[in-house]
Amino acid sequence: MPNNSTAINAVFHTLADPTRRAVIERLSEGPAAVGELAKSFNMALPSFMQHLSVMEECMLVRSHKTGRVRIYHLVPKQLKLAEHWMIEQRSIWEKRLNQLDNYLLKLKEKEK
Amino acid sequence: MPNNSTAINAVFHTLADPTRRAVIERLSEGPAAVGELAKSFNMALPSFMQHLSVMEECMLVRSHKTGRVRIYHLVPKQLKLAEHWMIEQRSIWEKRLNQLDNYLLKLKEKEK
Secondary structure, three states: OHHHHHHHHHHHHHHOOHHHHHHHHHHHOOOEEHHHHHHOOOOOHHHHHHHHHHHHHOOOEEEEEEOOEEEEEEOHHHHHHHHHHHHHHHHHHHHHHHHHHHHHHHHHHHHO | OHHHHHHHHHHHHHHOOHHHHHHHHHHHOOOEEHHHHHHOOOOOHHHHHHHHHHHHHOOOEEEEEEOOEEEEEEOHHHHHHHHHHHHHHHHHHHHHHHHHHHHHHHHHHHHO
């Protein structure tokens, strides 16, 4: 599915940055105002806003305005997509290793 | 842990490319010779080798020579590191959503 693949590219690209991962860690615990988020990072506000914009673009976070304050919250859907890809790969190689284990076990039993 | 964080940066960066993900998908099923891997991708060999080198640098794959053939295989350890980070985030927000659910349920029961 080319669309899923493009989405997964963007999610992994977003997660490759430690600031953006730290934002996700914070938002996992609940929504936060942009000011509250920004003050945790020793970074100029425009650079920090750039990170948030990358995250919003690939739909890992969403924001809305409440009065004069912009609130960010996590959108788990895209994270799940990337996690699903990883779990799928793991299940394939774990299955293969189990088959190898079984084969070696049978070989050992034959030797007895 | 700065070391883990640097490793996770590199793993997510590696996974952000569809060719490199396709190589992992192939290697999940078992080791493969470089020639066999390369022929699945419509790409000049030097570019393809560059992808393999990125993957070997962040220890997602390893290679060894058997005669004149270089064989690549998957190293699951680094993938697990990145997967662990994702699962940790999910467990935090799922716990928070459950707490919210319980709170709303109690509120509803009080209203009855």
